Amino acid sequence: MQEYHIPVLLEESIASLNILPDGVYVDATFGAGGHSKPILTTLNAKGHLYAFDQDEDAFDNAFDQPGFTLVHANYRYINRFMKLYKVDQLDGILADLGISSHQIDVPERGFSFRFSSELDMRMNSGSSLTARQVLTEYTEEDLTGIFSDYGEVRNAITLSKKIAEVRKTRDIITTDDFNAILRQCTMGPVQKYFAQVYQALRIEVNDEMNALAEFLQRSMDLLKPGGRFVVITYHSLEDRLVKNLFKTGNVSGELIKDDFGNITRPFELYNKNVILPSPEEQKQNPRSRSAKLRVAIKR
Ligand SMILES: C[S@@+](CC[C@H](N)C(=O)[O-])C[C@H]1O[C@@H](n2cnc3c(N)ncnc32)[C@H](O)[C@@H]1O
Structure with a gap:
């Protein structure tokens, strides 16, 4: 059987998330759980991982274990779900944007020009x-x-x-x-x-740019001081929103001043330059080629 999805920049993204064993984390894009798995392995009984995926197919990969909750929803509503689960603040959020290999490889989903199928392309088949x-x-x-x-x-x-x-x-x-x-x-x-x-x-x-903008902005408010925001993007439009948020605290990249005229910077950058997949990873998994990892630490 074809693999559902090979996780991209796995070591680099998990290391930069700096997982605290009793922390509360969100994996906004569960997919095959490639990133969720090492997060869960590091958490102890006090820790919790909430994962999101808007694609029902991802639920076949769900882990059946305490400390893990998989939410069938668009990540743009992260704030509503955290409220529902009575979570005020998070120690870290990871998002591995875009589509999974599974979505591309199943012909009837209509994501690929290589297969004959109806023109569908919905990640959430209920939309x-x-x-x-x-x-x-x-x-x-x-x-x-x-x-x-x-x-x-x-x-x-x-x-x-x-x-x-x-x-x-x-x-x-x-x-x-x-x-x-x-x-x-x-x-x-x-x-x-x-x-x-x-x-x-x-x-x-999939209204991807609006969903991403809402998710990024809302996630910023959910992170604790010292909390990590780890995002893997696959094209320049996504990367621009993430870069803007991390530099200025808003997705449009507008510099905002406080009452004293000082520019507000809600994040400290973990990496000045984007982290890219190694040549070996790119060779082994060609779909990783366009990936870029940005990490920020909430002040
Ligand atoms: C690149 S895959 C993630 C793969 C995962 N990190 C892994 O290694 O197994 C992206 C996943 O995010 C989901 N997704 C994309 N946009 C989403 C959104 N706005 N809300 C919720 N899930 C989304 C897709 O359905 C897909 O399963």
Whole structure:
């Protein structure tokens, strides 16, 4: 059977989380539990790990042991769930963003241009918006915005025009329907072009940038002084939000001054430069190639 997901930057992220055995932690993106596992192993009977995943499939990997709670929810609601569990402050939060290999590798999830399937791309199969709906219902202008903002697609206008033209005469239902359009619009290397367009659609379908911004901002308030915030990102849009939050305390990166005119900095940076997977890890797990690890310590 194919592996669900290989954890990325595992040693580096766990070491930087500085786990206290009786601490309370959140793994915001449980997946196959690759990062949760070493956290749980380090915790004692007083410690607790709350993990989140919005994908039901991840629940097949859940650990059945005391001190562990897996929440089926979007991490953007971390504050609501911590309130529900009566947790005021956390010793550390880890988030390994993006999608799991399992999500990419299951054809019917519709995340990959390599398989024939319906255009779905929902991480949470209970949510309503699918990639098919985005391509069918969004205006040409909105599609252009998505492709250029979320995928940095160079000819976003041309692509959106083509989609609008095609959908007048036939439905765009499957990856094959969509790939046929992409083949007519591809600029530069084919794989890269397809990957950029599919990434843009996925981000829109799952409202990823808004969810991440809310999660980051709310997590900041939940961390104890000295608490660690460990985030692995996979593309520049995610990384920018994390970098901004860690430097300024807000995701837009705006410098905020206190009543005395001093710039407020809620975090101390653990690493000045991002931590990248070693060449060996990149070779063993090509999906780790775009990963970047940032770590901050709450003041
Ligand atoms: C890269 S995988 C995590 C893999 C995990 N660290 C491991 O090593 O097994 C990302 C996971 O986060 C979940 N996810 C992504 N965005 C989410 C969100 N906004 N809320 C909750 N879960 C999310 C995905 O469903 C996926 O299972």
